[in-house]
Amino acid sequence: MSVVTDLSPKAAGGGRMTGLRLTASRHRSWSIVLGIAVVGAILPVLAYLPPFSLAQPANAWIDGYTNAGVFVLLALGLNLVVGVAGLLDLGYAAFFAIGAYTYAYVASPFGNSVLGINLVESLGTEVGGLVFWPMLLVGALVAATFGILLGAPTLRLRGDYLAIVTLGFGEIVPIVFLNSDQLTNGTNGIGGLLRPSLPIIGSFSAINPWPYYITMLVLVSFVMIMCYRLVESRLGRAWEAIREDELAAAANGINTVTVKLLAFALGASTAGIAGVFNASKLVTVSPDQFTFIVSFTVLSMVVLGGMGNFWGVAVGAFVIYTINNVLLKTLNQFFDQTGFPILKDIDFIQLQFLLYGLALVAMMLLRPEGLFPNSRRKRELHTAITADEQDSLTTAEGTTEEGQR
Amino acid sequence: MSDNVLSNPPILVADQVTRRFGGLVAVNKVDFTIPERSIVSLIGPNGAGKTTFFNVLLGVIDPTDGSVEFMDRRMIARPERLAVESLLWVLPALLTGLLAFALAEAGILSGRLLAVVGFLVLLLLIGMLLLAIIRPVWYQTRLARVGIFRSARPNDMVEAGVGRTFQNIRLFKNMTAVENVLAGMHSKLHGNLVSAMFNSRGMRVEEAAAERRADELLTLVGLRGKGNEAARNLPYGDQRRLEIARALASDPKLLLLDEPAAGMNPKETQDLVALISRLRNDLGLTILLIEHDMKLVMGISDRITVLDHGEKIAEGTPEEVRKDPRVIEAYLGAPAA
Numbered sequence: 001m002s003v004v005t006d007l008s009p010k011a012a013g014g015g016r017m018t019g020l021r022l023t024a025s026r027h028r029s030w031s032i033v034l035g036i037a038v039v040g041a042i043l044p045v046l047a048y049l050p051p052f053s054l055a056q057p058a059n060a061w062i063d064g065y066t067n068a069g070v071f072v073l074l075a076l077g078l079n080l081v082v083g084v085a086g087l088l089d090l091g092y093a094a095f096f097a098i099g100a101y102t103y104a105y106v107a108s109p110f111g112n113s114v115l116g117i118n119l120v121e122s123l124g125t126e127v128g129g130l131v132f133w134p135m136l137l138v139g140a141l142v143a144a145t146f147g148i149l150l151g152a153p154t155l156r157l158r159g160d161y162l163a164i165v166t167l168g169f170g171e172i173v174p175i176v177f178l179n180s181d182q183l184t185n186g187t188n189g190i191g192g193l194l195r196p197s198l199p200i201i202g203s204f205s206a207i208n209p210w211p212y213y214i215t216m217l218v219l220v221s222f223v224m225i226m227c228y229r230l231v232e233s234r235l236g237r238a239w240e241a242i243r244e245d246e247l248a249a250a251a252n253g254i255n256t257v258t259v260k261l262l263a264f265a266l267g268a269s270t271a272g273i274a275g276v277f278n279a280s281k282l283v284t285v286s287p288d289q290f291t292f293i294v295s296f297t298v299l300s301m302v303v304l305g306g307m308g309n310f311w312g313v314a315v316g317a318f319v320i321y322t323i324n325n326v327l328l329k330t331l332n333q334f335f336d337q338t339g340f341p342i343l344k345d346i347d348f349i350q351l352q353f354l355l356y357g358l359a360l361v362a363m364m365l366l367r368p369e370g371l372f373p374n375s376r377r378k379r380e381l382h383t384a385i386t387a388d389e390q391d392s393l394t395t396a397e398g399t400t401e402e403g404q405r
Numbered sequence: 406m407s408d409n410v411l412s413n414p415p416i417l418v419a420d421q422v423t424r425r426f427g428g429l430v431a432v433n434k435v436d437f438t439i440p441e442r443s444i445v446s447l448i449g450p451n452g453a454g455k456t457t458f459f460n461v462l463l464g465v466i467d468p469t470d471g472s473v474e475f476m477d478r479r480m481i482a483r484p485e486r487l488a489v490e491s492l493l494w495v496l497p498a499l500l501t502g503l504l505a506f507a508l509a510e511a512g513i514l515s516g517r518l519l520a521v522v523g524f525l526v527l528l529l530l531i532g533m534l535l536l537a538i539i540r541p542v543w544y545q546t547r548l549a550r551v552g553i554f555r556s557a558r559p560n561d562m563v564e565a566g567v568g569r570t571f572q573n574i575r576l577f578k579n580m581t582a583v584e585n586v587l588a589g590m591h592s593k594l595h596g597n598l599v600s601a602m603f604n605s606r607g608m609r610v611e612e613a614a615a616e617r618r619a620d621e622l623l624t625l626v627g628l629r630g631k632g633n634e635a636a637r638n639l640p641y642g643d644q645r646r647l648e649i650a651r652a653l654a655s656d657p658k659l660l661l662l663d664e665p666a667a668g669m670n671p672k673e674t675q676d677l678v679a680l681i682s683r684l685r686n687d688l689g690l691t692i693l694l695i696e697h698d699m700k701l702v703m704g705i706s707d708r709i710t711v712l713d714h715g716e717k718i719a720e721g722t723p724e725e726v727r728k729d730p731r732v733i734e735a736y737l738g739a740p741a742a
Contacts, residue, residue, distance in 0.1 A: 250558065251563065252655065254592075
C-alpha cells in the first residue's frame, strides 16, 4: 500500500525517485488501473476470510465496498475543489443530488411523465437499463453546469465567506427537491428507477453485487486517472497557484475566473457521476439522501485522507465509510455476543458522531496534513514555523537597511 | 547611450493617471512614458504613491481618472458604456425568448419543441453571462471596437506583455522552483481541459518544451540545478531571482520590478544589477524599476522619475535628478529658512 499511496506528482523530485516509483509516475494511468485492480481483487478475498466473514456475509461486504466506492468518487471530486484549488465547498452534496435526480428523471416512470417522454415503458427494463451508461456522462454535464452556476457568483469570495455560500447552496438544492412536489414527488422522492444493464449480463440486480462492484472499480479508476492528468497539466498548476496566492496567480497571467469555474465544474461533475451511480443502485432518490451530513462526511474524508493526494483521499473515504457502516455495527454484535462487562451496554452506532468528532480533533492535533499527505501540503504544514521565522528575519533586515540610508 | 534609448518610441504611456482613496489622493495626474528598451526608475519617499501607481499600471486597482496605453493599445481607463454591455448579456436571450413566445402564441411552436427552445434560450443566457464574467481577449477587443471599454485585469496585462514582481516576495511557496516558472508560463501555453484529459500528444510535446524553457530561465537568473527545490526553502536572494524568472516566463516586453533589491546584501544587489542589464541588452526587455537603493537606481537607470505625495516632482537623467532641489527637499526636508 505504501508504494501506491506515494504516487503524488513529483513527490520526491526527479533524481531521488526509486525504480518502482519512477515507473509508476511514467506510466501513471496504467499504474492506477493496476493499483485499483489489485485492491479490487484483494477486498472480495478478505470478505471471505474469518474475521471479516464472521461480521457479515461476503455479498454484504461487496455491496458495502460498492457503497464506499460512491464516497471515494465524491471524495476524489471534492479533493479537486478543496484540496487542489483551495476553494472550501461545504455544499458538495448538492451536486450529488443533482446527478441522482438527473438519472431519476430519465430512468423512472414518474420522472418520464414529468419530462413528457416514455422511455422506461417503451424500452423495458432490460434495454432501458442501457441508458445508464450515457447518463453517467449526462449527469456529469448537468452537475458541472450547476457547478458553474454556483461558482459564478462566488468568484470574489474566499475562505469562510465562500464556505458559507456553498453551505447555502447545499441546503437550497435538497429543499427545492423536497418542496417542489409536482416535479419531484417531494419527501417520498422518485422510486422505481431502472437498474443498469449490459448486453450479455442483462439487468444488474440487488442480489448479485458483483456487476455494481466492477462498474464502481472502473469508474474510480477512470476518475482517478482524469484527476491525475488534470492536476499535472497546465490547469492543475493554475489551481495550485490560486490556492497559494490568488493575486500572484493573476499577476502571472492566470485567468482566475476561468480556472476557478473549471475547478467547481469538474468537482461537481464527479459528484454527478457518483449521483447517477448511487441512484441506479438504490433504485430510488429522495431529498433526505443529500443532507448536510453527506457534504460534511465527504469533507472530513478529504481532510483525514490527506488533502491534495488523490490516493490518500480515496483511502480516507474508504476507511471512514467502512468504520461508519460496518465496524461500529460489528462492535455492537461482538460485545453483545461476548457479554463484555460495560462495553456490551454501549451502542456504538449511536456514538458514531462522537467517535467521528474525536477522530477529527485527534487528527488535526497530531497529523494535520492527513493520513497520506501530498508532499506539498506536508511542506506547508511542517515548514510553516521556519518560514515565518525567515519572514520576520527578512523584514527586520529590510528595516535596518532602510534605516541606514 | 542613454539619450539614444530615451528617444525610442514609447512602449507604455500613462496619461494623467489619478487615484483617490476616499479623501486621500494617492496618485495625482501623473504623466509617464516608458521608451522601448530603456530602464526607467520610479523613486520617492515612503508613501509617495509609487506602489499605487504601479498597481494602476498593472490593472490591479482601477484609476479614478486618466488612462494607460500599452503598445498603442488602450488598456486601462475609466469604463465606458458599461450599460450597453450589460444589455448585451441579456438581449440575445431576451429576443429569442420573446420570439419563441410569439411563435408559441401563434401555435407554431408547442409541447416538447417549445420546452427544448426554452431550454436553449436558458443556455444562451448562461453562456452570455459566462462570457461576460470570463472576458476572453477576443471578447474584449470585439467590444472595444464598438466603444465599450473596461480596464484590463492583471492577467490581461500579462497576456499583452507586461511581467511583474512583488515588493514582498509572492512566490507560490510550496511549489518547486520549476513549477513556479511553469505557472508563470500559463498564458503562453495552450493545453486545455480536453487535451489534459486525453493526455494528447500535442500537450505532451508542449509540456516538454515548457520544462526545457523553464530550465533555461532558471539558468538565466542563476538558479541552475535548483529547479526541484521548494520555493520556500530557497535562500532569500534566490527567491527574488526566482520571482524574476517567473515573470520572464510569460515572455513580457515590459518588466516591472517592485523593489527588487529590498533586503539584499551588497553582493546580491551587484548580481541583480548585472542581471537587469542583461535582461535589457540581451533579451531586449524594457524595464521599470521601483527602488529605494539609490546606488542601484543611479547606476542603472536611463531616466528617473520622482514621486512625492502622489505628484511627479522631477524627471530626468540620474545626474539631473540628483541635483534637483525639489528632490533633495522631498528626501531630506526643506532647508531651514
